[in-house]
Amino acid sequence: MHYIRLLRPPAIGHLPKGRSTISLVLTVTTDLGDTFLYPEEPIELGFCLASHGSTEGPTKLFPAGQSSSSWQPGMRVLKTSLALHEPLRAETAAAAVLVIFALDTPALQVSLSSSAQILPWHDAAGAKPCNGLIAPLSVEISAARTAADVAIRDIVLACGETSSVQISIEEDMGESxxxxxxxxxxxxxxxxxxxxxxxxxxxxxxxxxxxxxxxxxxxxxxxxxxxxxxxxxxxxxxxxxxxxxxxxxxxxxxxxxxxxxxxxxxxxxxxxxxxxxxxxxxxxxxxxxxxxxxxxxxxxxxxxxxxxxxxxxxxxxxxxxxxxxxxxxxxxxxxxxxxxxxxxxxxxxxxxxxxxxxxxxxxxxxxxxxxxxxxxxxxxxxxxxxxxxxxxxxxxxxxxxxxxxxxxxxxxxxxxxxxxxxxxxxxxxxxxxxxxxxxxx
Ligand SMILES: C[S@@+](CC[C@H](N)C(=O)[O-])C[C@H]1O[C@@H](n2cnc3c(N)ncnc32)[C@H](O)[C@@H]1O
The missing domain is CATH 3.40.50.150 (Vaccinia Virus protein VP39)
Structure with missing residues (x-):
């Protein structure tokens, strides 16, 4: 299994014309943090910004300027900057959550118990071979206060073919x-x-x-x-x-x-x-x-x-x-x-x-x-x-x-x-x- 991890809290930058950026320093590593994801082909990462309580779905964010969202073979750290088309306002940003995930497995949560990424017997016959979990990560984005060094794994536990329950588990960004x-x-x-x-x-x-x-x-x-x-x-x-x-x-x-x-x-x-x-x-x-x-x-x-x-x-x-x-x-x-x-x-x-x-x-x-x-x-x-x-x-x-x-x-x-x-x-x-x-x- 691999885990997307932030190495420091996201930093909010302000551009001319009221636009903002979110700068991220991240890695994709094992639980022990001793080895880094080494894919055969680059793996594209996706970024979504969602506001708590908003009826609209999450907004997809894209890298700003020259920065990349691609995790390459041999990489240990990815630095990227995401463009926000609207300014991140202190009062609204307090409740915004940024989700970082692998586009290959486009889930915004870690899906347990019905997922071939964790339990191999859920691998559907004839389906594309499953490569294992790259656990997505959520982090609160706030322009109003100093960002905390806490990230969240949203995990879905299936309880049957149709019903599921979700848990959110906080993790530290640092090594502990x-x-x-x-x-x-x-x-x-x-x-x-x-x-x-x-x-x-x-x-x-x-x-x-x-x-x-x-x-x-x-x-x-x-x-x-x-x-x-x-x-x-x-x-x-x-x-x-x-x-x-x-x-x-x-x-x-x-x-x-x-x-x-x-x-x-x-x-x-x-x-x-x-x-x-x-x-x-x-x-x-x-x-x-x-x-x-x-x-x-x-x-x-x-x-x-x-x-x-x-x-x-x-x-x-x-x-x-x-x-x-x-x-x-x-x-x-x-x-x-x-x-x-x-x-x-x-x-x-x-x-x-x-x-x-x-x-x-x-x-x-x-x-x-x-x-x-x-x-x-x-x-x-x-x-x-x-x-x-x-x-x-x-x-x-x-x-x-x-x-x-x-x-x-x-x-x-x-x-x-x-x-x-x-x-x-x-x-x-x-x-x-x-x-x-x-x-x-
Ligand atoms: C590798 S972590 C596993 C954490 C968790 N059980 C999991 O699966 O995600 C090992 C845990 O054992 C705890 N641990 C190590 N030595 C301990 C001790 N002497 N007394 C109590 N807990 C200890 C650590 O603090 C750590 O939380």
């Missing part, structure tokens, strides 16, 4: 791991949205969320970043619950991360709250800091302490092998917390099971150590799906989604010996071969 969207989060959100309505989806959300007989649905997200996964789950909650036989009444999602993620995550929760009525979601969504340095010691904030967690989710948090011990200990501490919150009943052997949905875009072999470390703490795993990622002119990559479970027996020690024997087949080994679990169309 915690303050922009990552491929695994976006792909997992797409996969869950697809599972909500596509009868042929390889997994049902009832399975993935382990919803059978659930009285509560408390979801804890670790390393949420800007919140694309947690917010997508909150928005999709009506669809997720629709298919479940038991319907937990007040789903609750707590997104957590390091303090540097807090500002963007909270802004995005506020955006969700503003639109939750349209999505019909009753899910409660909150944020709290949770550093795995503290979590590994069983030290959690008041919100994380207040509930037992039916599901823990995390995406793209397993790229740094140095933090695996902290992350693994944090997951085990959450399980211990769950065991204390849910007293074990005499008549059940394994009455407390903690379930984790973890998605990763493996970047190097050393990441396999995670599976060994989790296994040594009594976690067993299942590969739910491996989704091949389409990427223009780049090597094959996949997003893998795993379920991990840890169960506590009556004496609090973990699965009984015979169970351990059975689980050895899937808990000890590491996922060396990246198989593609591509469902049939």
């Amino acid at each position: 791991i915690a303050r922009h969207i990552w491929d695994a989060g976006l792909t997992t959100a797409a996969f869950l949205a697809d599972a909500c309505w596509n009868e042929e989806s390889p997994k049902s959300t009832t399975q993935l969320f382990s919803l059978e007989d659930k009285q509560t649905l408390n979801i804890l997200e670790l390393g949420c970043g800007v919140g694309v996964l947690g917010i997508s789950i909150a928005v999709l909650m009506p669809q997720i619950l629709q298919r479940a036989s038991s319907r937990p009444r007040e789903p609750y999602i707590l997104m957590t991360d390091l303090p540097e993620a807090r500002e963007r995550a909270c802004s995005n929760i506020a955006r969700f709250q503003a639109h939750r009525a349209c999505a019909g979601s009753k899910a409660q969504l909150e944020y709290e800091d949770l550093d795995w340095n503290d979590g590994s010691l069983g030290s959690f904030g008041p919100k994380a302490c207040a509930r037992a967690w039916d599901l823990v989710v995390l995406s793209d948090c397993t790229y740094n092998v140095d933090v695996f011990p902290l992350l693994v200990k944090t997951l085990s501490a959450i399980h211990l917390h769950n065991s204390k919150m849910r007293p074990i009943k005499d008549d059940k052997e394994a009455s407390c099971t903690t379930r984790v949905l973890l998605s990763t875009k493996p970047r190097h072999d050393s990441e396999a150590a995670l599976f060994k470390q989790l296994a040594s703490e009594g976690w067993s795993h299942t590969l739910e799906i491996s989704i091949p990622m389409l990427k223009i002119n780049e090597q094959d990559e996949v997003v893998e989604i795993y379920s991990f479970t840890k169960a506590t027996t009556r004496n609090g020690t973990g699965p009984s010996a015979h169970k351990l024997k059975r689980k050895a087949s899937n808990s000890g080994e590491t996922p060396t071969k990246k198989t593609t679990n591509k469902p049939s169309r």
Whole structure:
């Protein structure tokens, strides 16, 4: 996947005869920002200016003077200036949004769950081969105040052939791991949205969320970043619950991360709250800091302490092998917390099971150590799906989604010996071969 990113806020220039320009410095890069889009042929970018509340559609903008809107092979940065035929007035410009997108894939939003750009099984037979996502970007344009260094990804989650819900996720323009969207989060959100309505989806959300007989649905997200996964789950909650036989009444999602993620995550929760009525979601969504340095010691904030967690989710948090011990200990501490919150009943052997949905875009072999470390703490795993990622002119990559479970027996020690024997087949080994679990169309 590639993402259009602004390297600094748009600058408004004023020309004679009351005309204006918008100057942009942008790049088209991967989630890690380490490589730049290298297309075989130049890719034309499109620019639209829309005003909030305006009944007219967006105005297409074109480069002014000598500037270009073409992303060429080998480029790292594109500087361009857009001509506005009308002056950008302070009072009207306050609500204008500029959308930057690849003309090749002329969508003004990132379309998830029905898009072959993310989920290859939506590739219609006979259609032009899909080259992978170039995620469009929106940014508020204001002549009145200093431009903020915040950009927005508008994301559409299909909820059936005809209906859809939209989320807006703020990102920082600068480089910060915690303050922009990552491929695994976006792909997992797409996969869950697809599972909500596509009868042929390889997994049902009832399975993935382990919803059978659930009285509560408390979801804890670790390393949420800007919140694309947690917010997508909150928005999709009506669809997720629709298919479940038991319907937990007040789903609750707590997104957590390091303090540097807090500002963007909270802004995005506020955006969700503003639109939750349209999505019909009753899910409660909150944020709290949770550093795995503290979590590994069983030290959690008041919100994380207040509930037992039916599901823990995390995406793209397993790229740094140095933090695996902290992350693994944090997951085990959450399980211990769950065991204390849910007293074990005499008549059940394994009455407390903690379930984790973890998605990763493996970047190097050393990441396999995670599976060994989790296994040594009594976690067993299942590969739910491996989704091949389409990427223009780049090597094959996949997003893998795993379920991990840890169960506590009556004496609090973990699965009984015979169970351990059975689980050895899937808990000890590491996922060396990246198989593609591509469902049939
Ligand atoms: C690559 S980002 C993924 C963000 C998001 N899950 C997504 O998919 O878009 C990894 C996230 O893990 C968080 N993280 C890294 N180390 C952490 C720690 N020790 N405690 C809590 N969060 C941590 C980072 O702050 C960052 O938000």
